[in-house]
Amino acid sequence: MEYISLKDIVKAIDGKIIFEGIYEGFNNVNSDTRKIEKKDLFIALKGENFNGNNYIKQASEKGASICIVDEINYDDSEIRPYTTIIKVENTRSALLDLAQYYRSILDIKVIGITGSVGKTSTKDLVAAALSYKFKVFKTEGNFNNEIGLPHMIFKLDNSYDIAVLEMGMNNLGEIHNMAKAAKPDIAVITNIGTAHIGRLKSRENILKAKLEITDFFSSENILVLNNGNDLLSTVKSNKFKINTVSLNDRSNLSAFNIKLMENSIEFSVKENDFDINEKIDVMAPGKHSVINSLLAVMCARLFKLTYNEIRLGFKNLETTKMRLEIIQGKKFKIINDCYNANPDSMKAAIDVLSDFDGNRKIAVLGTMGELGEKSQELHEEIGEYASKLGVNLLIALGEYSIYYKRGFEKLSINNRKIMEFKNYDEAVNFLTGSYIETGDVLLVKASRTMRFESIVEKLKENIND
Known part of the structure; x- marks a missing residue:
């Protein structure tokens, strides 16, 4: 990081120094006391299940140069002489304000x-x-x-x-x-x-x-x-x-x-x-x-x-993991696209699956989140899309699996079937037990909350069998 003076920090976040330590700059900005290192700036963010203002003592003990707070939940005797405490109205806004100032320099x-x-x-x-x-x-x-x-x-x-x-x-x-x-x-x-x-x-x-x-x-x-x-x-x-x-x-x-x-x-x-x-x-x-x-x-x-x-x-392209990540095995291939899912990215991933040369195309699909009242309609649409593009087997998991099934079964095509499973282990055991054949290609995709990467890890154990 480039150096920022204490005066400029206070001005940028419209804050007030309530405990002044010996300021010698800071190295990094951190909002997790578990990861704080010496001379970090700690900003006490709040969420539904946590309040960073409760960890100022720990931040100071770990060497924080500055702590930005919007509640005073500590005692001055707990603060080390090298730590400066700045109070603001809202730490989340202060984080953006400080970033805005830093960007400007x-x-x-x-x-x-x-x-x-x-x-x-x-x-x-x-x-x-x-x-x-x-x-x-x-x-x-x-x-x-x-x-x-x-x-x-x-x-x-x-x-x-x-x-x-x-x-x-x-x-x-x-x-x-x-x-x-x-x-x-x-x-x-x-x-x-x-x-x-x-x-x-x-x-x-x-x-x-x-x-x-x-x-x-x-x-x-x-x-x-x-x-x-x-x-x-x-x-x-x-x-x-x-x-x-x-x-x-x-x-x-x-x-x-x-x-x-x-x-x-x-x-x-x-x-x-x-x-x-x-x-x-x-x-x-x-x-x-x-x-x-x-x-x-x-x-x-x-x-x-x-x-x-x-x-x-x-040629220097470095892609983000779990984004259409191709995992090649001796027996079958996995398209790992577990990072997130919405209707547009689902269709794009199914397109990629359909482009693969392989024995059979298998899609393991889970819930797409944050679709509100359109959830049923859009899961059904993706089921139909998977069938149209030649998916031989659709494995459906999650609360909207029935709508994947309705969409998939709109088209009556030979060598197409859909199966619903209650949990990941049942789905993986079915696939790896006897279903997957040499040359098959599997797409694994769902919204981040479903943690489908655990399915990928289990499938990888059998990818070379």
């Missing part, structure tokens, strides 16, 4: 990425495309909310050229707050689907929430959109520039001669209506990866990279 470009699906994959692709020419930071794991994003900003320093920051949301206003802190120079919106529709009630509200990423844009900023999405294709602005990508010719950047392989994609590029003799190869499966890669190419072109530099950058 960095000489670095920021690309913000949001969308209903594909945020993480696009983040990885954008970072890779830029990596040949620039030193790039990208969001780690799922640190993409109002708490996680500030922690990513605090990991930056002026040795980086570009930061690629992912922004997710559950409600209106959240991306606004993150955009205020991150101040992206370029924003990318991958698509508008039905993720979080249970909370936001309509895709139009989801679009409104995603467009908050541009709330602090001016004429110098650029929004990069997937113009093939029906709602994103309607976005216009006189305030900032919009660049578009799609699989058709109505965009600034489009793809043609598309080839889909099991583990990769290949396509040629048309830029501003000119066919360019440039072929792009990316080690990422599925048709949706073509759009995500085009978004990455557009970002790289905005930073003046040549197509050869972009190709070389894509």
Whole structure:
């Protein structure tokens, strides 16, 4: 981290020093006392089942240089002389305010990425495309909310050229707050689907929430959109520039001669209506990866990279675990896509499964969360989609498995069947006991709360039998 004075910290978070220690700067920002190291800044966040204000004594004992609190739940005698305590009205807001200040003192470009699906994959692709020419930071794991994003900003320093920051949301206003802190120079919106529709009630509200990423844009900023999405294709602005990508010719950047392989994609590029003799190869499966890669190419072109530099950058692609992760065994293959699930990402994963050459296609699907009153309808839709795309066996788990079954059985096709199981062990025992044959391909996918990675680990024990 770059150095921040105590005076600037207090001003940035509109705080008041209530216990002044010997301040010598801080190394990292931390909100978990279990992970505090000497000279960290500890910010006492509160949640439904925890209150960081109750752990100020422990934070000081572990060497915290600063503790930011919004409740006084300690005694001065418990605080070490090197710890300064600052009180604010709300620690969650203070975390964003401090991140906003820290971002303002960095000489670095920021690309913000949001969308209903594909945020993480696009983040990885954008970072890779830029990596040949620039030193790039990208969001780690799922640190993409109002708490996680500030922690990513605090990991930056002026040795980086570009930061690629992912922004997710559950409600209106959240991306606004993150955009205020991150101040992206370029924003990318991958698509508008039905993720979080249970909370936001309509895709139009989801679009409104995603467009908050541009709330602090001016004429110098650029929004990069997937113009093939029906709602994103309607976005216009006189305030900032919009660049578009799609699989058709109505965009600034489009793809043609598309080839889909099991583990990769290949396509040629048309830029501003000119066919360019440039072929792009990316080690990422599925048709949706073509759009995500085009978004990455557009970002790289905005930073003046040549197509050869972009190709070389894509060779550095490091994908996030449990996102269409291909696990190859001697007997069968697993497509591990357990990180999260919504209707759009479900369809994309089933598309990838259908593209595989294999003996039989097996999908192990669980609940898609946060769909509200549309939950039954959308689970049924995915069941039907799986049947249409040639899934031979659908293993359904979770509270909406009956709706997967209804959708899957709408089509009466030979060699198609669906089975419901009450728990993971029953499903795995059936598959590994006698069902799986050599050459089968298995997709495993559900929302994060279902922890389907445990199914993958059990399947891996038999993958080479």
